[in-house]
Amino acid sequence: MYISQSLTLLILLSTVSAQTKSSKRGLVYVPSPKHPLDDRWWDSSTSDLTWYYNYGSQPSPAFSNNSNFQFVPMLWGAPSSSSDTTFLDDVTSLIKGGTNISYVLTFNEPDGGDNGGSNVDAQIAAETWIREVEPLKQLGVKLGAPAVTGAPTGFNWLQNFFTHCAGNCSADFLPVHWYGNFEGLASHVGQVNGTYQNMTMWVTEYAQDHATLEESQSFYNQSSQFFDRIDYITHYSYFGSFRSDASNVGPNAAMLTQKGDLTDIGSWYLGGTATGKVPKGAADKRGMFTGSSILIAMATIWTLL
Numbered sequence: 001m002y003i004s005q006s007l008t009l010l011i012l013l014s015t016v017s018a019q020t021k022s023s024k025r026g027l028v029y030v031p032s033p034k035h036p037l038d039d040r041w042w043d044s045s046t047s048d049l050t051w052y053y054n055y056g057s058q059p060s061p062a063f064s065n066n067s068n069f070q071f072v073p074m075l076w077g078a079p080s081s082s083s084d085t086t087f088l089d090d091v092t093s094l095i096k097g098g099t100n101i102s103y104v105l106t107f108n109e110p111d112g113g114d115n116g117g118s119n120v121d122a123q124i125a126a127e128t129w130i131r132e133v134e135p136l137k138q139l140g141v142k143l144g145a146p147a148v149t150g151a152p153t154g155f156n157w158l159q160n161f162f163t164h165c166a167g168n169c170s171a172d173f174l175p176v177h178w179y180g181n182f183e184g185l186a187s188h189v190g191q192v193n194g195t196y197q198n199m200t201m202w203v204t205e206y207a208q209d210h211a212t213l214e215e216s217q218s219f220y221n222q223s224s225q226f227f228d229r230i231d232y233i234t235h236y237s238y239f240g241s242f243r244s245d246a247s248n249v250g251p252n253a254a255m256l257t258q259k260g261d262l263t264d265i266g267s268w269y270l271g272g273t274a275t276g277k278v279p280k281g282a283a284d285k286r287g288m289f290t291g292s293s294i295l296i297a298m299a300t301i302w303t304l305l
């Protein structure tokens, strides 16, 4: 009897850990011109993805037939001219043209210039926000605060940003980036919530970078269960929608193998079961990225793809 109870418990527990579906899940993805067929994996009609972003203000043509895959425009950096309203105009046109835009994201790693971040001065960002982002509120769009890195510089930058806004940047939610282990992620999320208690959170880039396959998978499992459990995290997008040999966060974090097949993590993320496909890296590039755990950004990926 003792044995059969333990068995039941074991079965229950494994059912819980195999629960891989989540409506909070989205995609951060820049289509690869080199491997256009890889786009097919992210078709939202065959997965549980509900939203995506591509670091830009225009939807990805690859997903134009995915009506249930909501595009989230991003104002990546600050335009060079202080009267530029391209982002505002683009998003307004999309909405007027019938595209369902509920949210926008702003400023990708403005505090992380050296690793592909947008490197924007907090005052310029505040001025840009007031000109290009705040007016979208009138159209019913929810506004994402700047997506700073997970480093201490992120907290400082964000505080400066809100100071320069002087109450005129009404952010609705706070995007978070994290590269590192699960304990670090949980502690960071707690610190962000403690600092900005009025805002829900989106985790728009995260992975355990440069880890073993087992560590990467265990991190993936722990973090998705954590995000699904916490009410104030409403959306998350795993940083891994690329081939393992082009990954700047190490091969084991990637959702696609070097051949373009789904890895276990890739399949779990889409709501499927393990594929058993083991990702391999390119030549060992680890040295280039030491200490990069918090400063990974898209410009780097663009150059690698």
Ligand SMILES: *[C@@H]1O[C@H](CO)[C@@H](O)[C@H](O)[C@H]1NC(C)=O
Binding pocket: 017, 018, 019, 020, 214, 217, 218, 221, 268, 274
């Ligand atoms: C991760 O979760 C999957 C089920 O979703 C399970 O099969 C796998 O063993 C777990 N791996 C680790 C390392 O926790």
Ligand SMILES: *[C@@H]1O[C@H](CO)[C@@H](O)[C@H](O)[C@H]1NC(C)=O
Binding pocket: 061, 062, 063, 064, 065
């Ligand atoms: C979308 O559907 C149209 C009409 O069926 C087709 O011509 C087009 O190639 C499709 N686009 C993509 C990106 O699949």
Ligand SMILES: *[C@@H]1O[C@H](CO)[C@@H](O)[C@H](O)[C@H]1NC(C)=O
Binding pocket: 070, 100, 101, 102
């Ligand atoms: C637009 O997307 C939101 C989710 O972000 C959804 O609740 C709403 O029903 C959608 N509206 C239309 C017209 O599809």
Ligand SMILES: *[C@@H]1O[C@H](CO)[C@@H](O)[C@H](O)[C@H]1NC(C)=O
Binding pocket: 130, 164, 165, 166, 167, 168
């Ligand atoms: C914020 O809004 C107030 C009231 O509209 C205005 O007086 C002030 O100049 C604005 N501050 C900035 C930094 O735009």
Ligand SMILES: *[C@@H]1O[C@H](CO)[C@@H](O)[C@H](O)[C@H]1NC(C)=O
Binding pocket: 162, 167, 169, 170, 171, 172, 173, 198, 199
């Ligand atoms: C949360 O606080 C920040 C900083 O004071 C403010 O700019 C933002 O508009 C607030 N957001 C909400 C949803 O109240």
Ligand SMILES: *[C@@H]1O[C@H](CO)[C@@H](O)[C@H](O)[C@H]1NC(C)=O
Binding pocket: 193, 194, 196, 197, 198, 199, 200, 231, 232
């Ligand atoms: C942040 O955490 C506190 C304490 O758990 C909670 O009361 C608060 O509602 C959280 N913030 C949001 C936006 O949910």
